[in-house]
Every structure is written in C-alpha cells, then in structure tokens.
Amino acid sequence: MILKGNDLKKIGYTEGKVLGLALTIIEKEYATLLPADQLALLQHVKDDPAGYVHHEKLSPLATEMLKPADATLALEPHGKPYKIYGAEAIEECAIQQMDIASRLPITVAGALMPDAHQGYGLPIGGVLATKNAVIPYGVGVDIGCRMCLTLYDLPVTMLEDDKEALKKMLVNNTMFGQATFKRPKDHAIFERDEFSDIAVVKGLKDKAWRQIGSSGGGNHFVEFGIVDIPSVADALGLQPGKYLALLSHSGSRGLGATLAGHYTKIAMDVCKLPQEAKHLAWLDLDTEAGQEYWLAMNLAGDYASACHHQIHERMAVGLRSNPLVMVENHHNFAWKEQDASGEEVIVHRKGATPAGKGVLGIIPGSMATPGFIVRGKGVSTSINSASHGAGRLMSRTKAKQTILPGHVNKVLKAAGVELIGSGLDEAPMAYKNIHEVMASQHELVDVLGTFMPKIVRMCGDERFKEVD
Template identity: 55%
Template sequence: MKKTETQHTPINGNDLIALGYPENEILGIALKINRKRNGYTKTEMLKKYAEVLAHPENFLHDKVFKTLAEGFRDGLHLPKHNEIPLNEHPNAYPIYGKEQIEEGALKQMNLAMQLPVTVAGALMPDAHQGYGLPIGGVLATKNAIIPYGVGVDIGCRMALSVYQLPASYYEQHHDTLKEIIVKNTQFGAGQGFHGQYKADHAILEDPKFETNALIKNLKDKAWSQLGTSGGGNHFVEFGLIDFQQDDQELNIPKGTYLALLTHSGSRGLGATIAGHYTKVAKQVCSLPYKAQNLAYLDLNSEEGIEYWLAMNLAGEYASACHEIIHQKITKALGAEVLAQVENHHNFAWKEMYQNEEVIVHRKGATPAAKGVLGIIPGSMTAPGFLVRGKGEEKSIQSASHGAGRQMSRTQAIKSLNQSDINSYLNDFGITLIGAGKDEAPMAYKDIYEVMNAQHDLVDVIATFTPKMVRMADDGSRED
C-alpha cells in the first residue's frame, strides 16, 4: 500500500544538505522551522526551503520562513572567521562489536576523531548515540577536555558489595530484603532528603566546593541528594554473585553469595556542571556546526582548570552517594562484607598513551587497565560480570560499561507491552520495584554478544544474577 505524504512526513538535515544548505547554524534554524510547517507537506516544504536558499530577501516578512531568511541576511550560513578546522584525515580507531552498533554512534565517533586535539579513539560494543561523544566512546586528547565527552551524569558508577551470606538467603528473606531496599533508597531526578533525613559525609567539606560561585551554590542541592539515586537506567539491586573459583586478590572462596549492586552518578550537581561548562566550551571553542557538541576546553585555561576541578568533585560526590547507600543497606542487613568493588565512567583521566600524557574520556566506558577490577551489568534479567582488565592499548585500556541500548526510550515505550514485560520478568524470577517500559530488558542488547566482542579487553572473574531491582518510577531521565 502506497504511503500518502502528509505534513508529518519527516524532514532531516540530509534533506536540506542535499538542497545546498551548509552544515552550520543556518541548518539548525531551518530544522527548527520545520516543526511549525503550518500545513505544508514534505515536498512543499522542501520547495520553500530551496526558494529561501536562492532568494532569502523574498521571505523576510514570511510568517514561517522569516527567521531563516534573516539568518541568511545576517550571514549565519557563512563560515565563521575564527572557526577551528577539523582534521580531514583522522586516525583509524578500533570498533568492538561493530555489527551491533547503530549508524548514529559511528558517525559521532568518526566526527570526534576529526577534532584537532584528538590523539586516539575506540568504540565499545555497547555503543549507541548520545550527545557529543557517543555512549561507549573512548577518546584520548592532547591537553583538552570535552564536557560532552565526559557526559551529563559526571562520574556515574557501579558499586558492588559481596556479603558473607549464601545464595539461599535471598529466597529465605525475600520480604525483608524488599523492605530494606525500599527503606534505604530514594530515586528520581530532583529527588532528595530533607531535614533530619539528610546524610552526612566528608565530601561536603571538600574545598573544591569553593571553586567558584556556581559550584558553591550547588552545595545545598548536593547535600539534599547525597545518598540518593537518579532516574533512567540507575538502579539498586540485590542479586547472586557466583565465583567459579577462588579469587586470591579479593580473598573470596569459590561459591555463590548474596550481593548488592548499585548504578548511579552525581545527580543534580553533575548535571548542572555539565550544562554550564558545555556552554562555556561552545563560547571559547568555535568548532564547525556539526561538531559543536564536542567543544573542548584547554586544560591550561582558567575555564579548563575550573571544569577539571568541578568534574573531579562531581565524581567524588557520586562515589560518596554509593558509599552511603551501601553503608545503610549493609547495616540493615547486619551482614559481613567480603569485598567491595567500584568503577566509574562518564569521566576523564590523565593517562599515558604511547609514552605521551593524554586526557582519556570514557563516555559510558569502563576503565580496563591491567589488573583493574570493574563491573559490567546486563539488564534486569541478564547477568552482569565482575571483570579484571587486560590493559589492551588498542582500546585505550577500556571496556564497555554495560549491555547498551538497542531501542531508544521512545521506541521502547511505544512498542513494548507492559503485560509482556511483566511475564518476561516473572519468567526470570525478578522482583521489580519502580521502572518504566523504557528500561525493559528487551530494550537492551544481548550482554553475551557484548562480552564476546570484548574478550580481548577483560577477564570475567564472577557472574552477578539480578534478583530484586529498584529503579525510578516517575519518568526521571537523570542518567
């Protein structure tokens, strides 16, 4: 059956580029106008776009195309005199699990490799499209830091506590564990504790809170949200962790134990820092339009130093949040902790790469230097893995940070049926507290395929099977 073109038939940037529109600010204005078509079909709209491109002076008073015509009049379509050119012959980079990675993520990584400050890059098998650097993107730069290369949820991390409790403890104390997890966690964008319920931690005395007025004014919000979790894919869950053999480093004998796994980041503190310094970077780093979200700060500049301090504060704050959650739940359990492991992503590190100091951005990627421990989760129904890095230089000593999405949030909400999700969770014996359809297990890639694609990067030392999962249930997206 032939589709009828309507005013809702989409127009994208490629349609306009094909007409001759340059990839700069004028393209953004044109696409914004497309949201208000006023009854035009796609064909009619494209014809108008071509006319405006040829004779913008004729549309200076047009109710739909006025702003676009003014943009041409003001020269917004022309290259900026101070625009930083991209490298037209970038270095190649390794892609792990390429067959599972969407085109949008590949395009974003290709663009990041063209930055004049880029030294090397790698794309992890859980990669998918994000803002600036793709999620799953690893980028090494020379003395420059990219706020959107770090991400919005600065220092987001995984934290694991392995308890000296047998696997049978879970079934025997299911209701008690549910009560403990509900009582000692709080989720959602903007959510926090008040008054006597506020947590305390040495992070609140960190002198980096005095960096500038912006950071200082975020201290109260940071205090109220201390020990809470964000929205989106953040979780607190009980599960069973299986060691197939003794682990000498962790001093854990072979066996299966009850464990607590958490995933969350720096909450409103990190999000505000990311938003502010991304704007600053775009003001001082004039990249071509298509690369604006990769705007960077020189680490020798005042702005770069400020962001570096703020990023590290947000990372330490995220760690403090996990520490408080684990302390509360461990105290409620009254159990002995055999081992704790923590790793973070959405961060930038100063590291050596081929005998040169570089800034390594890991946007949704796990550090995997030789011997370094990390946790790579699957989904609500798929196992996660406790891993030890192999220190592979090609991947810039990195691995995936999870399974990665195969459905966008919107796609998952529109296409998945809640009763089917419930049946699926029931088949796996999962107790779910909170979460929306956008976090359904089927929205994620196959974790086994992801792990197979990175066997050169990490060794698996234990397998974590989720059993009881708590997530935000208010539509929050702080992830």
C-alpha cells in the same frame, strides 16, 4: 597575592584561552613582580598586542590575542584511526559521531565499545584520548556515573526466605529521581575546598547536600542479587561459591548535571566548531575554565562515589553484616593517563569501563540478565577500556511505544526477578544481548564472576509491575 581570572577580567580580559595563557605566563615568567605591576603589564599587552608579537616572553599571548575572535576551528580532513568492537551491533549514527570526534585537532586516539549508541557529542560507549584538553560532553552529563558492588557473607537463600524484608529495605533506604531523604547523612565531601573556591560549585552545595545518598532516574538502580565466583579469584580475595550481593548504578545527581551544562556552554563559547561537531567543544587545560572544570569534574566523581557508599552503608546496617569486598568504577569521566609512547593524554570514557591491566570493574546487563565482575587486560587499541553495560537496542521512546508490560512480566518471572519499580524504557528487551557484547570484548577483560539480579528497584512507574 596571586593573580586570578577575575583580576584580569576587571581590566578587560574575557574567559577563554587568552585569559588562561596570560595567567600561565605571569606565573612562569613574572612571578617576582608585584600584582599591580603584573596587571599593568598585561594591560599594556591587551591595549597593543601587535607591539608584543616578537616579545621574548609575551609573544604567545599577543599572537593569541590577534587571532580572529569568532574563527571556526576546522576539523582535520582525515580522522585518527580507531578500533570498533562489536561493529555489527552498533548503529551507524554512533559510528558517524565517533568519526567526527576522531577528526578533532586535539584527538590523539579513539575506540568504540560494543555497547555503543548515539549520544551528545561523543557517542555513549565512545573512548577518546586528547592532548591537554577536556571535552565536557566527552565526559557526559552525568559526571562520574558509576557502578558499585558489595558482596556479603550471607546465604543467598535470603533472597527467597527474606524477600519481603529485603524489598522493604530497598524501599526504605533508596531514593530515586526527585525524591530525597528527609535527613541526609553527612559526608566529608562537603568539606572540600571546591565548594568554596569555585562559584558555580558553591551555588550547588545545598542541592548536593539534599541529594547525597540518593540515585538518579533513567537506568539507575539498586538491586540485590547473587554473585557467582566460579574459581578462586585472588584479585577479589574470595573462594569459589555464591554470595549475596548488592549492586548500585548512579552518578553525581544535580551537581554533575549542572556542572556539565555550565562548562559545556563555556566550551562552546570559546571553542567554535563546525555544526556537526559543536557538542565536542573542549576546554584547554591551560585555561582557568579548563582547570576549574577538571577540579569540578573530580569533585562530582567523588560525590557520586560518596552517594554509592552511603547507599551500601545503609544496606549493611539493615543486613547486620559487614561487606566481604567492594568493587566499583566510574564510566562517565576523564582521566590523565599515558599513551604507548609515554606522553600524557586525557582519556574520556563516556559510557565505558576502565580496563587497564589488572583494573577491576563491573559491567551490568539488564534487570533480567547477568552482569560481570571483570579485570582489565590493558589493551592499547581499546585505550584500556571496555563496555559499561549491554547498551541500548532501542530508544526510550521506542521502548515505551512498542514493549508490552505483560511481556516484560513474563520475562522477569522466567528470570526469577522481583521488580519494585521501573518503566518500560528499562525493560530487558530494550537492551542488547549482554552475552554478545561480552563476546565482542573477550580480548579486553577477564571475567572473574557474574551477578544475577533478583530484587530490583529503579526510578519509574510503581504500577508497572502490577500490569499483566
């Protein structure tokens, strides 16, 4: 039998670094003891930590126990330097958030992408490398939010000749927001041990089952369009030309959102930070909560991928065509990577695309502007990252208050885009100029091709497209 966190909680330990440290020391130093003897030893340390401060093996645990329970952790007086890409188009509040993140005692390095704007804790478009710690709000609420692009060997003339059939295909095979399929498709993801081993995850299995294959609200979409490959793309295995393609953008649905809230609360309980930094509370990966979050985060990321794959599988059936190639990437996630010195770091990309050397990714524009298939150059100052899109130019509230439906319809018509459903908060003019964003990060990625939306479905007011 191996001791678990619940065993220690029964003798008075509470969730946090102390509990995780106790489990680590027992496993490393006292694995040969019987579980009852291990518990008895940990009980002694808990009852008299001062008596173990100088103990050869238990000193770290005793020292941690004697620290003031609610001590606020101080930020570093000076933050780690970080590179800003496209600073002229980034709002000051996003830079201020990144300044605070750079002062965390766990921060190793940072970078700010040209699509950056204000978020909770880490700004959207913020990249942060930390030492042995993960920040739930550094990952984001929509864990594993990702892009997925499929190219088909079908004529792009279908977008006009078979427009109504393609629109019907989108309506029948995609669900957004609260809507779900009456008969969800099964998936191997539901056989994962996390759904039985982690209590909070176990309680979300039924909801995850209902939502599999669907997309969230907000800026999530599924759209048909044209991919243009201007020159031979060996990385894609494609010849130059135009291809019919399907692009989707969504995340881990209610599963990821609930996990983000649950573990953020735990992080804020055990990691007391000054008010301005409270949403940057982290979980030490040596603790049980940190390990749990890491497993749950990876499950949510894989679930998000499964949702996309089911969307694209449904479309492949309707199109009666197998995909030529698929490109996909997360942009709300944390990865274990190595820094320039070879040390392991935890890289948070909150609204940022992985752009390590040779890594493929998708950077979308808006519903009326192109997206880009990119290959990373592996630039260390960006922590091997690039933007995850154009980035918002105005808040959702401001967009709804100031953008006129008639103006949007004219822009869409000029771009040759058919919109099935959306809201004014997703109008093209609510976003930054994608061409300027790409110009600001030309040193970070090579562009292999472009994707131009032609038939777009999002979560929103169906009447929007009918207003002139």
